[in-house]
Amino acid sequence: MWIQGQVTDSLSRKPLASVNVVAYRITTDTTILAFGLTNHQGYYRLYVPASVQPLLMAAKALGYATQYFSLPTPLAPAGFTHQFALTVRAIALNEVLIKPVSDIAVNRDTTTYQAKAFADGSERSVEDLIRKLPGMVVSDDGKLTINGKPVDKVLIEGEELFGKKYQLITRNMSAGLLYQVQAIDHYQDNPLLREVDGSGKTVLNLVVNPEARGRPFGNVSAAGGPQTRYETNTALFSLLGVVKVGLITNANNLGNDPIAQMPYELESESASALSEVERPNAQPLLQNRQAVVPDLAQQRYNFNQARLVGLSLNIRPTSKITTRSYLYVTRDWHRSGSVASQQYILNDSTVFVSDSLNSAQLPISASGQLLANYSIDSTQGLRLTSTIKLYQSVYSAHLNTQNKILPEQIGISGSEQMRSGQHQLQYTRKLLNRQAFIALFTYQTATLPQTTLWDSKRYAPLFSQPDSFRIANQRITQTDQT
Amino acid sequence: MSKIIAYLSSLLFSGALCLPASAQSAKPLAGVLHYRQITGLTDTNRRTTAYCLLRFNQHESVSRFTGKFQGGNALDSIRRTTIPALMNSNRYASVYTNLKTSRMVSRQQAFTELVLVDDSLQPIQWTIHSDRRLFNTLNTQKATARVRGRDYTAWFCPDIPVSTGPWKLFGLPGLILEAYDDKGHVRFLFESLTIPDPTKQPIIPPILVNKRNYKSMNEKEFVTKRRDNLVNSGRMANAEPSWENSKTTFKSTSIELYPD
16 A cells, blocks of 8 residues: 655745655554655655554654654555645754763773663663674574674673573673673683683673672562463672672573573474474474464463572682582473364264363473682693583373274373583693693593383274284384483 | 753754754755774774764765774784775775765775766665664664675664765665674764754765866776776786795775675
């Protein structure tokens, strides 16, 4: 549907060129639907979908008062014509000078963003704010990149907490605590290698508000809503003295993944077209649920109950010894059920088919790391890094089909586990001419046992003898261990 | 001071910042946007910052370099030792946009020589998003588009209804205050905005100084000329190689990405 017309000066009646004409959709927030400029004769022409109504039109030009016009509803499919006559507002000329606080400062390897300059009040977590910083991209699993380079770690006031699992911080720490975000290129956390190797890694350093410094700080929040929806969140930090602590918890049933850890089997609305191959972590579904689901979390069906507890402890007992450790446990319990009824009209009868499907999945993930640094002297040091990871998922699904001709029941249940550990001992000796000698010993373990159990009574009524029935039904147990 | 700025900006938001009718008809209201043009962000050794300004009115705008320039560590050493004319190309870059006549004139570097490119405006297919951001008291909205080989995010101010912006960015329902590409190679950062333009300088297309008989070219001819100059420079450099079996290749980096 075309909306067109002319924009003129109300006094001189002369057409106005290069005037901005904008069509807004009137909803809770006015969304720009279409826009364009008037040509040298003052004419404009905008195309808007006929289904989107009501509409608000605006003509804007520098030096003129903006003029708005609400289009009548319903609009004829042929379109609508409206003429704007803009009025020059005679007021005293004043100089308008807008200067921001230096939003972004670049100093060699460090780019500093002023948090308040990029916040509009809608941000809840640090991740929400980081999304708005120029050059920074947040992927669906919470991984950060800046100017195309992956972010290796996120520090708080220069302190490394939770290692590379920085989603614990970015998804649970409140954006309101932030004063600055610093992107640091060529970061090297081993002091012996700082002059030797630029390392090329990029880290973010979160600088908290001045009033939060010199004391423990953090955020605690709890929220509830209709249909027993809830979310509680805690992020507490104490960076004082020789013991530095970070504690993070989260519990919700809103479909929010507090750590981007779980390989969610539950589908998003947009991902429903993906095949099993494209969703490698997905368990086989017994049938596609064709239900329309609310997009509350914009990601998944929100049948989840997520829990997360994470603790980080950095201790520096002497000037030669530094230890960093963290441990987190998270689990997310998904339960869902759906019922579908279909009626088949045959020549001489009617058949009702009723399907009920119940499924559940309980993934649990835990990870911990201990890092100990011992500085032998100013040129050599030892570093021990020990990391363990555990992932376990138990799932089940039952389909019960009721009809007169061929009732059937199918069940599937199974579990999978992943246990892995990596232990490294590193000796570093700084040499002359910006060189270093490094000896690294690594020990790794990994096991992945899996079990799948199918229980089917499909086609049972077709067999009169119990023996043949047993043959027709199969029970498969598959266990893989590597 | 902040109260004064807030008051004045509120006048701007309400659309009340205008000239009397007589003044308006005599000369259109103009403004000036100061911004930083940062390139090479992914490499701190080659990162350069050029301080630029954009003079604009309802129909036309011109952006140019102000004279202030900060180079990366490597660039400083290269500039001292190699071809100064090449390294200083930013100093002469200028882009003039006329929305009324749908024309864009830009002074650009065709590797070894400055040329004037005069062509019609190529519309930019912007997608407007709901994200908003505050620049001091100016409310802006996010838009994205692919422009001249890069994917840009731009923040435009609907309360300043001019469809122009830094460099060759234009076509949004409001002045573009800030823009950056997704790879982090180019960034146009907002510095300040002044309306009306206190200098009252005219908005005119760039020219080539000391070249009276120059002939301007269109975009297609410029791309060809730039590529030819690159190839010819390579041939000249390799005609008498410094070392046996050595080969010198030339590469030119620019905000706009051109086909090889």
